[in-house]
Amino acid sequence: MDLSLFLQQLLNGISLGSLYALIAIGYTMVYGIIRLINFAHGDILMVSTYFAYFGISVYALPWWLSVVMAILLTALLGILIDLGAYRPVRHAPRISALITAIGVSFLLENLGLVVFGGRPKAFYRPDFLDKTYELGGVRVFSLSIWVPLVTALLLALVFLLLYRTRVGAAMRAVAKDMEMVQLMGIDVNRVISLTFAVGSALAAAGGIMWAMKYPQINPLMGIIPGLKAFVAAVIGGIGNIHGAVLGGLLLGITEILLVAFLPSLAGYRDAFAFILLILILLFRPTGLAGKDTIG
């Protein structure tokens, strides 16, 4: 095997895996705190790319401003979805919440088709992300470097939030014992809102980078990244943030290497994610990092 080709593909894998990781954190935080698989997570990601698209291509705002605004709007969307859809069924049986989540997912997808139209739209990619460098025989696409860097930065922020702030401690506490947190005089709904905001913001960041990577968007584009990130979260151990990062990277890297070095199997790349999932769950039913909560 050619080493430079391997390194190049490894970088691509890390880049894709970073995106999975970013998106997976949203699943895992929400699950960790309220035991809900937010099936609309991928669709929230989709909406975020349209927010950015409108900023850049319709209102002709600077791309970075559009991206920042899209991330903030998506955080707000996450809060509103929790408020409108999930909070009313918070104390209902878990299956009700799950069905609600699937409902929200369909709602966003179909609303997207109605509002944005089904035709894919070209997504803007800033010039500096569109370069290819040659480093010692390894061809590197600048986006593949920036994506892991941005991801690392965002992950650092999430970990700071979770482990260095009071509200982060409250989030980890809610994951363990929601009732007890209420008894401390803490408004649990606020903590949950913030969790949705953070998870959705990360999905937006991941989604926008995804859209820059495969530069077009459509109302159903959230399904595959959403599903893959979900698989990544489960592989890592759902509810566990470190696990989500681990699962995302593992999935991204193995997927890319599979496609690169066994091209005959490339058509199965999506199926591969699930094979990996099944294998890992067979041997480690609680995922790689264990099913601990977001603590």
Added chain:
Amino acid sequence: MLEVGDIHISYGGIQALKGISFRVKAGQIVTLIGANGAGKSSILKTICGLVKAQKGSIRFEGREIKGLAPHWVTRCGITLAPEGRRVFANLSISENLTLGAYFRRDREGIEEDMEWIFFTFPRLKERLYQQAGTLSGGEQQMLALGRALMGRPRLLMLDEPSLGLSPRLVSEVFAVMRQIHERGTTILLVEQNANAALRLAHHAYVLETGRIVLEGSGEELLADPGVQEAYLGKITLM
């Protein structure tokens, strides 16, 4: 300070509290005793809003608090340290204590309380950045008490704080309760250890299957033959 009037609750159709009335005067230690399943924990949960009362009133410092969400009850000045300690095992001791004071804005007061807790429970100070799950049962109970105090409640409700502790630790917990009381906190205590609880309490209520059947000062109930037989393990000869 606290006046509970004729509260009724039921769990899925089964009446657990059938008209409970009692009061806690400011500055007192009041205890509720009763057999397993009598409804002691249910009373505390109802006061702090975790369980909704179907009927009756709960007044705290003259204000009706029935129906308030639990976090509002805590902010009103009532903190429950529930049965089973329930420290956040995945958080450090420092974080556990910080969460106890989450809703407060008086930095100095928080610091003062933290100092008091470190002084009273030196073990917690030594282990400040250790995960709470690594503490021994006794230390976890101290942390649960400390965490509850960090909210600077005017009424502290304790549900079986000595449960599962060795005799030495039980007396330590009782000593701490006395100190907390001396610091000016009113205490509503639920205890299995009726003997020690009655000795500590100014006033006590005896609960049987969702009803209060007896009340009196601690000494009165300690001397009551029925109480002795039922809760203090003394057999009265016929």
